[in-house]
Amino acid sequence: MSAGVRAGAGMAGAVLLLTTACSGGEKEHGVPVGEKGDSAVPQVTINPGNGSGKAAPEHGVTVTAAGGTLQQVTVTRKGKPVDGAMAADKKSWKSRTLVPGAKYQVAAVAVSPKGKTATVSSTFTTLKAASELGISDITPTKGEKVGVGMPIIVTFDRAVGDKKAVERALEVKSTKPATGAWYWASDTQVIFRTENGHYWEPNQKVTLTAKLAGVKSGKRTYGTSDVTRRFSIGDTHIIKASTKTHHLTVTKNGRKVKSWPISAGRGGRVVNGVDTYATTSGIHLTMGKENPAIMTSEWMGVKPDEPGGYKEVIPFAVRISNSGEYIHSMASTVWAQGHQNVSHGCVNSPPAAARWFYNFSYRGDPVIITGTSRRLEALNGWGFYQMSWKRWVKGSALDRTVTTG
Numbered sequence: 528m529s530a531g532v533r534a535g536a537g538m539a540g541a542v543l544l545l546t547t548a549c550s551g552g553e554k555e556h557g558v559p560v561g562e563k564g565d566s567a568v569p570q571v572t573i574n575p576g577n578g579s580g581k582a583a584p585e586h587g588v589t590v591t592a593a594g595g596t597l598q599q600v601t602v603t604r605k606g607k608p609v610d611g612a613m614a615a616d617k618k619s620w621k622s623r624t625l626v627p628g629a630k631y632q633v634a635a636v637a638v639s640p641k642g643k644t645a646t647v648s649s650t651f652t653t654l655k656a657a658s659e660l661g662i663s664d665i666t667p668t669k670g671e672k673v674g675v676g677m678p679i680i681v682t683f684d685r686a687v688g689d690k691k692a693v694e695r696a697l698e699v700k701s702t703k704p705a706t707g708a709w710y711w712a713s714d715t716q717v718i719f720r721t722e723n724g725h726y727w728e729p730n731q732k733v734t735l736t737a738k739l740a741g742v743k744s745g746k747r748t749y750g751t752s753d754v755t756r757r758f759s760i761g762d763t764h765i766i767k768a769s770t771k772t773h774h775l776t777v778t779k780n781g782r783k784v785k786s787w788p789i790s791a792g793r794g795g796r797v798v799n800g801v802d803t804y805a806t807t808s809g810i811h812l813t814m815g816k817e818n819p820a821i822m823t824s825e826w827m828g829v830k831p832d833e834p835g836g837y838k839e840v841i842p843f844a845v846r847i848s849n850s851g852e853y854i855h856s857m858a859s860t861v862w863a864q865g866h867q868n869v870s871h872g873c874v875n876s877p878p879a880a881a882r883w884f885y886n887f888s889y890r891g892d893p894v895i896i897t898g899t900s901r902r903l904e905a906l907n908g909w910g911f912y913q914m915s916w917k918r919w920v921k922g923s924a925l926d927r928t929v930t931t932g
């Protein structure tokens with residue numbers, strides 16, 4: 528890394544433009560300009576130095592002033608400005624990370640207490656990425672209206688080495704402030720959710736900005752572009768179901784809008800200590816809709832033609848976990864709904880109620896089920912609120928909470 532470019536003005540009140548593209552090539556130690564020993568002249572240093580061809584993208588641009596304060600700093604790439612921040616004392620300026628393999632221009636102006644000014648410029652190129660880190664998927668989808676429990680799930684196209692650097696680049700903003708945290712579910716996926724007991728406020732906008740350009744994830748592995756995802760939070764839908772009373776109730780913005788009888792999982796099939804036919808208790812989130820859904824016992828290793836096996840075409844199905852649980856229509860068990868649990872784990876509902884819920888629900892609506900000893904696991908589907916807040920925050924590479932306002 529070259530030490531930078533230094534510039535000063537030798538004449539009181541003069542503005543001196545420094546260009547250091549000398550025939551000697553890349554400058555390693557900067558170039559001082561101005562009358563030697565003139566301490567009244569502001570000295571400006573830019574890193575990377577002029578002519579650098581291998582500037583580290585993750586370090587960005589740093590501009591400092593000695594003997595004065597910075598008045599203006601401009602960094603551009605292809606004529607477009609690069610974001611940065613001036614220190615409170617105006618003696619330094621720092622840019623964000625930079626796009627790998629790109630050419631940048633820097634211009635800075637400083638002024639001394641006596642009014643002497645100095646202008647310095649620099650042109651450099653950043654190091655090319657040997658491997659690129661990108662995003663393969665973001666949930667929710669672009670412009671989607673979602674429920675108040677909706678997580679933000681970012682999936683990368685390769686394993687993330689420096690999780691701290693990548694997590695710092697993820698910014699969540701909402702029109703109504705919330706406290707949340709990121710949790711690394713794997714080397715390729717990180718999830719944001721709000722604090723336990725505090726969902727998103729309803730009817731607002733949320734924006735995720737992944738400022739990945741120039742973020743170093745591993746050895747010469749960089750993000751090369753930023754990604755933005757905007758979505759909205761709809762009304763507050765809270766669904767509560769009891770496998771003991773065999774009833775489900777839906778509220779909208781705190782008011783009851785509908786209830787109906789249900790039949791939940793009958794239990795009785797224990798595999799490795801888990802009753803796979805029991806409905807899981809806990810805070811689920813609606814994950815998606817299928818009409819129809821093809822439901823089969825094959826997911827638990829039982830073929831449809833084997834004892835206890837099944838394969839059915841089910842209308843108006845809303846998924847609530849990854850262990851085969853849905854709230855769905857089931858005309859054949861209406862006789863049991865409100866009285867007895869007879870399903871393989873799903874929440875069987877009357878056809879009219881299931882159709883209504885299918886049309887009513889968003890992805891990310893909390894579904895709170897009680898009454899069984901089988902607990903929903905935190906990483907089963909979107910059961911993220913099943914994890915304690917303390918443990919969730921510990922899953923952040925930065926071990927911190929985030930305020931989204």
